[in-house]
Amino acid sequence: MTSPLLEQLIEAFRVLPGVGQKSAQRMAYHVLERERDGGRRLSQALAEAVEKVGHCARCRDFSETEVCATCASPSRGAQLLCIVESPADRLAIEQATGYRGLYFVLQGRLSPLDGIGPSELGLDRLGDRLGEGEVQEMIIATNPTVEGEATAHYLSQLARGHGVKPSRLAHGLPLGGELEYVDRGTLSHAFGSRSEIPQ
Amino acid sequence: MTSPLLEQLIEAFRVLPGVGQKSAQRMAYHVLERERDGGRRLSQALAEAVEKVGHCARCRDFSETEVCATCASPSRGAQLLCIVESPADRLAIEQATGYRGLYFVLQGRLSPLDGIGPSELGLDRLGDRLGEGEVQEMIIATNPTVEGEATAHYLSQLARGHGVKPSRLAHGLPLGGELEYVDRGTLSHAFGSRSEIPQ
Ligand SMILES: [Zn+2]
Ligand SMILES: [Zn+2]
Numbered sequence: 365m366t367s368p369l370l371e372q373l374i375e376a377f378r379v380l381p382g383v384g385q386k387s388a389q390r391m392a393y394h395v396l397e398r399e400r401d402g403g404r405r406l407s408q409a410l411a412e413a414v415e416k417v418g419h420c421a422r423c424r425d426f427s428e429t430e431v432c433a434t435c436a437s438p439s440r441g442a443q444l445l446c447i448v449e450s451p452a453d454r455l456a457i458e459q460a461t462g463y464r465g466l467y468f469v470l471q472g473r474l475s476p477l478d479g480i481g482p483s484e485l486g487l488d489r490l491g492d493r494l495g496e497g498e499v500q501e502m503i504i505a506t507n508p509t510v511e512g513e514a515t516a517h518y519l520s521q522l523a524r525g526h527g528v529k530p531s532r533l534a535h536g537l538p539l540g541g542e543l544e545y546v547d548r549g550t551l552s553h554a555f556g557s558r559s560e561i562p563q
Numbered sequence: 564m565t566s567p568l569l570e571q572l573i574e575a576f577r578v579l580p581g582v583g584q585k586s587a588q589r590m591a592y593h594v595l596e597r598e599r600d601g602g603r604r605l606s607q608a609l610a611e612a613v614e615k616v617g618h619c620a621r622c623r624d625f626s627e628t629e630v631c632a633t634c635a636s637p638s639r640g641a642q643l644l645c646i647v648e649s650p651a652d653r654l655a656i657e658q659a660t661g662y663r664g665l666y667f668v669l670q671g672r673l674s675p676l677d678g679i680g681p682s683e684l685g686l687d688r689l690g691d692r693l694g695e696g697e698v699q700e701m702i703i704a705t706n707p708t709v710e711g712e713a714t715a716h717y718l719s720q721l722a723r724g725h726g727v728k729p730s731r732l733a734h735g736l737p738l739g740g741e742l743e744y745v746d747r748g749t750l751s752h753a754f755g756s757r758s759e760i761p762q
Contacts, residue, residue, distance in 0.1 A: 365654065365657075366619060366622075366624045366625055366626050366631035366632060366633055366650070366653075367612075367616050367624075367625045367626050367627055367631065368627070369608070369611050369612045369615055369616050369627050370612060370616055370625050372608045372611070372612070373608040373609060373611075373612040375608075376601070376604050376605040376607075376608035376609070377605065379594070379598050379601030379602065379604070379605055380590045380593065380594070380605075381589055381590060381593045382586075382589075387581075389651060389654065390580055390581075390651070391579045391580060392612070393649070393650055393651055394579065394580045395578070395579070395609070395612070395613065396612060396613070396616055396625060397670075399578050400613045402575070402578030403578065403609050403612070403613040404609075404610065404613055405575050405578070406575040406576065406578055406579075406606075406609055407605075407606045407607075407609035407610040407613070408575075408606075408610075409568070409571045409572040409574075409575035410572060410575070410594070410602050410603075410605060410606035410609075411603065411606040411607075412568050412571070412572075413566075413568045413569060413571070413572040413591070413594070413595060413602070414594065414595070414599045414602040414603055414606070416568055417566050417568050417569055417595055420565060423565075425565045425566075426565055426566045426569050426595060427565050427566050428566050428567070428568050432565035432566065433565060434565055450592070451565070451592055452588060452589070452592055454565075455564065455588070458564075471596075545585075
């Protein structure tokens, strides 16, 4: 290659998901040929986000402040708590529905073989929060996969143990899929028709 | 969204080619969840490349030095000059063939309706170079598209005007396609069986 810095840039792009050698080349050429300003903005946004974005102490979602804007908002109801596996799932629900309660982001799902148990998902802290007495319904929105369902089962037991009603999204989600990629209409419908988990 | 810096990062990723809202989200989450070091490296590589990578004064390809390593290399023969439309095309030929001559990168193709004429492609400078007398064969490797063919025609006239033999890659390239995406075997074969352009 004619430029070591270009080579380094192509290599660096490969850190992104789904980006192989060809895509990385295309990105590097595109930025250098047509988008130097955009490249500068991306460089700065990356540096800032990587240094400053941590996790909200209440919901575990990404936040650059101790408590995120959603958790701190007086207009969100604390009676409803929606549990999701990932920030992307939270965002999908927020964008697809009119939900005005709060969230809790597991940042994973129970997976004993991988050493991911309740404490890795912050469920001890979640238990404390349920013990505070404000939450009345726990909307369990884990993915409809085997591990997601096992996590949902654990969560519903945890909720009942604190006198909180557990509910889950309505059937209609495609089985084995990832919640993040469900179309808005289906997700909104499933969210609206959630049902209480029977004893 | 819970984090303005995350929002800014997602927006910034959209400058990349083929990256829409969903992919940008996936990239941002991936970097923050699993690849902060990779994100730092990408940020630095972008900043450096955008500031320091310019164009080689001889071949017009990307280079952070006045003359690129290929043009400056004593082991490349100056009798052969291969003309390509873009840096990506040059890289594809370099990776697919055993070519040891030099290159000239048009950074485009003739397109009068878009105001891209010979001087926008550096063809005046190319003419000067042909006039120096070192180049004996000009290998024209423009894309097999209508504009690429028109550019090839112009180039072959320019070569003959300076007593340089014009040649083109062998047929076998898919018509209407982009050279950059041809598989290595086909490209290598076409490069090896290039033929002189008849009068
Ligand atoms: Zn929060
Ligand atoms: Zn050069």
